[in-house]
Amino acid sequence: ANNRIDLLIHNIGTLITMQGNRETRKGSEMSEVAAVRRGAVAIRDGIIAAAGPEDEVLAQIGGLPVERKHDAEGRLVTPGLIDPHTHLVHGGSREHELDLKLKGVSYLEILAQGGGILSTVRSTRQATEEELYSKAKQSLDTMLSLGVTTAEAKSGYGLTLEDELKQLRVARRLNQEHPVDLVSTFMGAHMVPEEYKGRSGEFVRLVIEQMLPEVKRQGLAEFCDVFCEHGVFSVEESEQILLAAKEMGFGLKIHADEIEPMGGAQLAGKLGCISAEHLIAASDEGLEAMRQAGVVAVCLPATSFNLRLKQHARARRMIEMGLAVALSTDYNPGSSPTESLQLVMTLGCLNLGMTPEEVLTAVTINAAHAIGKADTVGSLEAGKQADLVIFKADKLAYLPYHFGINHVHTVLKRGNMVVSDGTLIR
Numbered sequence: 050a051n052n053r054i055d056l057l058i059h060n061i062g063t064l065i066t067m068q069g070n071r072e073t074r075k076g077s078e079m080s081e082v083a084a085v086r087r088g089a090v091a092i093r094d095g096i097i098a099a100a101g102p103e104d105e106v107l108a109q110i111g112g113l114p115v116e117r118k119h120d121a122e123g124r125l126v127t128p129g130l131i132d133p134h135t136h137l138v139h140g141g142s143r144e145h146e147l148d149l150k151l152k153g154v155s156y157l158e159i160l161a162q163g164g165g166i167l168s169t170v171r172s173t174r175q176a177t178e179e180e181l182y183s184k185a186k187q188s189l190d191t192m193l194s195l196g197v198t199t200a201e202a203k204s205g206y207g208l209t210l211e212d213e214l215k216q217l218r219v220a221r222r223l224n225q226e227h228p229v230d231l232v233s234t235f236m237g238a239h240m241v242p243e244e245y246k247g248r249s250g251e252f253v254r255l256v257i258e259q260m261l262p263e264v265k266r267q268g269l270a271e272f273c274d275v276f277c278e279h280g281v282f283s284v285e286e287s288e289q290i291l292l293a294a295k296e297m298g299f300g301l302k303i304h305a306d307e308i309e310p311m312g313g314a315q316l317a318g319k320l321g322c323i324s325a326e327h328l329i330a331a332s333d334e335g336l337e338a339m340r341q342a343g344v345v346a347v348c349l350p351a352t353s354f355n356l357r358l359k360q361h362a363r364a365r366r367m368i369e370m371g372l373a374v375a376l377s378t379d380y381n382p383g384s385s386p387t388e389s390l391q392l393v394m395t396l397g398c399l400n401l402g403m404t405p406e407e408v409l410t411a412v413t414i415n416a417a418h419a420i421g422k423a424d425t426v427g428s429l430e431a432g433k434q435a436d437l438v439i440f441k442a443d444k445l446a447y448l449p450y451h452f453g454i455n456h457v458h459t460v461l462k463r464g465n466m467v468v469s470d471g472t473l474i475r
């Protein structure tokens with residue numbers, strides 16, 4: 050009913066609303082975070098009724114009765130953080146690869162030896178749906194305690210129809226049962242499995258003719274993603290798969306130019322992908338093709354940090370060119386075993402050269418656009434979900450500056466307090 054306010058968050062020292070254009074924040078727009086001193090947020094039925102300067106919010110809600118008030122004690126409040134690229138559902142872990150890495154064995158060499166993704170495929174195939182669920186739930190709890198209220202989760206460790214469906218069912222169940230909203234991406238084209246070694250054409254046909262139609266029929270994923278990389282799927286194979294997915298109504302994503310400049314970024318522009326991921330080796334013409342098509346550039350600085358790469362994604366160049374940049378953990382057991390989007394914010398500043406404002410834009414409104422959810426989350430404004438974080442800080446710059454700890458004080462998800470004073474409320 051419109052005749053009351055359920056919750057009023059007041060005495061917010063700095064309220065970052067991220068209000069403004071409904072489109073992605075491109076280029077210099079990424080610095081416009083619409084910060085407000087002494088702010089307030091009025092919430093009704095899990096939806097924001099008003100957000101902005103406290104006196105304006107109070108004027109907007111007028112004499113409506115306020116059920117509960119929460120004093121933010123002068124702290125910093127931002128939209129709930131959004132992690133637009135994770136391989137959340139998987140079995141096993143790959144700490145044994147740390148020794149190889151320290152001996153100088155590269156990511157692609159480990160993969161070529163049947164390790165890497167393929168070892169996670171073995172663990173995921175062996176794991177029961179229940180085991181996958183409880184492992185992924187733990188990670189989702191960690192993400193929520195770190196301020197993440199919406200995330201994307203890819204399949205891609207099953208590589209058989211049944212095991213891919215198993216992963217996607219786990220993500221769907223988590224989306225239903227866990228406070229964090231999850232968006233699913235089918236990524237059957239993550240790697241050619243051992244049983245199809247040397248027969249990638251046949252595996253591509255399996256993905257197109259068997260997996261995609263069944264995932265669509267069961268409504269188990271909104272997006273389709275492909276690992277376009279040297280020794281994985283070629284640009285031609287990636288195009289074949291993504292075109293088929295597009296015809297079936299999937300949104301498109303592509304792991305592009307992570308290690309070798311394959312032209313994945315150009316393909317992302319050509320196909321009109323909603324986002325392209327990694328982009329460390331992407332060329333200027335690839336980035337320009339993306340810019341023209343409005344493809345969100347998702348940079349993964351924890352991955353290039355963990356792979357000890359000399360190059361990181363050229364986020365400064367992307368912003369200068371006028372692209373919309375998002376950031377993500379790329380959480381997965383091999384190339385980026387971390388759930389910490391706050392650490393990614395620090396690496397966005399220190400390794401990608403982004404400012405704190407650009408980084409916050411990249412993990413809120415631009416991340417929301419990268420998963421097609423910018424109409425419901427990613428900023429604090431009337432009509433959007435009341436997903437917000439109260440941080441133990443009073444300035445935005447403090448978050449990426451002071452790294453390696455969790456700055457979260459309180460998290461609201463759809464107006465419900467799910468983290469209070471740094472503790473997850475079960």
Ligand SMILES: O=C(O)CC1=NCN=C1
Pocket residue numbers: 136165166169276304307381382383384
């Ligand atoms: O290594 C993994 O398990 C995940 C990954 N896919 C593409 N790059 C990294």
Ligand SMILES: [Zn+2]
Pocket residue numbers: 134136304326379381
């Ligand atoms: Zn990835």
